[in-house]
Amino acid sequence: MICFIENMLLRIHISPTNIRRVELPQRPQSVDQLKSFLSEKCQLENGDFLIQFEDPDFNNELCNLNDINELPAEKATLKLLWEEVCPSQGFAGDSNSVSSLDTASMPSCHSGDQSPESSVLRNLRSAEKWPSTFNIPTFPLDVELRLRKANEVYQQTNKPLNVSREMKSQILDKIVQAIFDIKAYPDAYEIQSVASSLVQKHPCLTETGKRTGWDGWVMSIKFKLGNYRAKLKEAGCSELSVNCKRKSCEGMVERPYMKKPKRAEVNFLPDHPEGHTEDSLEEVRLTMINEMKKKKMDLTVIHRKMQETFSLRRKEVVKIQPLVEEIRERWPGLFLKEEICMEFSRICNVDLFRQFNESIDKYTAPLLKLYRKRRDSLGAQMKTLLDKLDDQVTDIVTHRKRVALEGLPLFLRENSTCFLKMCLDTDPEDHSTRDVRIGILTVVEDDVGTSASLPNVINHAIILEEAIVLQDIPDLPAAFAYLFGFLYALNMEYPKELKYTFEVIQKVFMDLGGTCSARVQSLKSKLL
Template sequence: MLLRVHISPTNIRRVELPERPASVDHLKSFLSETLQLKSGFSLQFEDPDFNNELCNLNDIKELPAPKATLKVLWEASPPLDSTDTSSVSSLDTASMTSCQNDVQSPESSVSRNLRSVEQWPSTFNIPAFSLDVELRLRKANEIYQQTKKPLNVPRDMKCEILDKIVQAIFEIKAYPDAYEVQSVASALVQKHPCLAEPGKRTGWDGWVMSIKFKLGNYRAKLREAGCSEVSVNTKRKSHEGVTATIKKPKRAEVNFLPDHPEGQTDDSLEEVRLIMIDEMKKKRIDSALIQQKMQETFSLRRKEVVEIQPLVEEIRERWPALFLKDEICMEFFRISNVDLLEKFNMSLEKYTTPLLKLYRKRTDAFGEEMKTLLDKLDEQVSDITTHRKITALKGLPIFLREKPACFLKMCLDTDPEDHSTKGVKIGILTVVEDDVAAVTSLPTVINLAIILEEAIVLQDITDLPAAFAYLFGLLYALNMEYPKELKYTFEVIQKIFMDLGGTCSARVQSLKSKLC
């Protein structure tokens, strides 16, 4: 039996079992021994019956055969004195997923100021209230079932209900969208029917307004307490009057602007940053040390990126490790709790065929640009799968009636670098071999690079899909806006490919409906 074991965003292992394990405990023991994993973890598997969504593995009979993908979930942070690489990688996952454990360590201290959810839940989990409130609700629900008479909620009871709910909301998201607040009110009335409001269209419209108002008050209290995520939106006085630069999460960032870990300050984290700078100057970089220090300084980095909004070149000087491929993935995971490459590649694999069918079905509607793109795909004789994915991505902006020419750049390996990057704020550069034979055949790609603010920030990328993924991760890491000429293309990547965010624009929703 063949397994793909996801230990952390940067540590994914291939494991072959001689036979199917007798139980989940036997499987965990085998993985612990084979991969040198510490104890104290559970397993999830990609369930093919639910479109490969993750489910907890409680019975070994649930595990698909002959191949399966597993994800390790840590129940507590592994010891910090472990030196093997798998433990270091596992530690990073632990710091993201075990925010409520009581392990006293630097990593667990860092994790406490980060949210561990991935996105807004499909069904909001209404928290438990105090015993007296729960008893009153239970009795009122019984009466409602018999008489359909709703409860006249006392002021003190309503205050507690709203306090508990807004705290639960803030643990997931500081600034929920309107439809998300509506989902909370709906879940509340569904769990406690006695709270339905008579005469209202839905029965919970009034609760929506109450939750919004209470959430605003709760944010005000947190702002006074110094919570970074809401303090950044405080109105400030200037010579032109009262102004406020709104810096809210706009792309489903889970950890948009976290507070510093307990006991840390700007000065102490600056010292850690300087340690990383020295390490990055070495010929052989200690990647485990860089990963640990990047995790530790995440709050300081986000503070600079979100509040100061420096130029990309300034960020490269202060945080050179942020532009390493592994750290781009890790930073995206810290911000969104989503594995960048795994999620992107899985979605691209899923949508390539439907996208190509749409392109071919409507080729005439998009002129020569789409036809030429599909003709080049038909000319390929090797590595067809990769070329199909590349074509799906290149055709996306054409299908969405945007202009990819200013984004997808191409140059010869003999061209000067500044000539290829001039005027490009955000783009992907394909470097092809300067060969006369390429005039009559397909050019040979020798390098792929990412351009930000007229400078190459990452190169030697394997293929165009990987370049798209790394660029998307960098836009999150640097808090950069999508290019205006390709806003729908990146919205598709965000909301369809990466499943981040809520309501789609009409154009993207139309594509989503066709794909699904």
């Protein structure tokens, strides 16, 4: 949520998937007054929450906001933490009773009293990405006792524990469950990080004669995780049952060869929330359609319905893979600017615009430096881009970002002719979108200025399957961000002619995914 308080820009995290915009009438004089403003504007049912802010003096680590003067002068990021009051958990003053929730209302101790949004979010993974250090779970008490004593012996004698089959099975069961809570299909290096963390926490599990001391655990985790996925698939887990390899897979008549998540989607295909069926979610969708038809739409209601129907929408998008126009007809809310960002957040648990803007700010100067260094070898189009940049005298920051993005395909030796399109504001729409499956359209003013080197740009639009699906976008970086969000929300493949460009956006700009291709890794090394 972004709000302006006397030229102060605040970004409020109510939950990983609940971010709104609101303009406060005046600068709060105290933290309590700020809480009152937020409760009123965001319609929070309970005001018992803590506010944390990213402290620039400590590398933007979160700190509790105790004094309104602690906020940075111009821009700050805030996060709300809610206090649970439950007899079984202690009093609100107990530090163990404070937790970050997925809903804007205070939870009850009884599951039947949970808000609809909270019940919806329980079926989604909350981790943003694979942790740098994997947290080994707690094992059954008897296993923990054995490991504790064996660790003491190992420190004195370097003698590893002789792990029985039953004990090893108990250890692996806990580990694979913890892995699946983060990611259904971890990469090889991620499984290696789990095995390494296991041996670091419990040295007695070190394998003698192995190169690393945990090679055998890597193989055991892989096999155990495969067996665990098979059990979940048999139980009806949507994310796993969709991965069919044969044409005989039941229910996969439309697209027999389905693929597992491959672009770091955290919530690729979640199951329906508890208490919901396809019929009940369809009723929610129809209610949302009726809200969209109103002259004055309630964006809060639309957001809540979009959140509630996320699993139904992903089932249609991933399994059936309908045309964009069909999705647009059934899910018009998905094509609102706010909901594109929210859908990306539901899928990846990453703030689309924040991550993209921070990256483009970070990499614009290094990219332009690389372009100028190889100017002569990158062709006439790159020279023209850099010449226009040198001629620019106004809004130089925005223009530098634009050149950095336009030059990226050229630097990667890819053809962006059918992707970055330009038209006059008087041109017919079908003429500009013809034969364009995925693209960004820059609309320039039809006057004498268009013949010059720097035409007057009016706005930008997103083209998908020869139709404009989003327009009135102020600049090219915003258009790139919205398009990237669409590709995830609609589960569309990257354009083949620009696969390296979008890999850079995914793995370098957005920090999503694992190992880079050789070409992208080379660019990443140069940028860093």
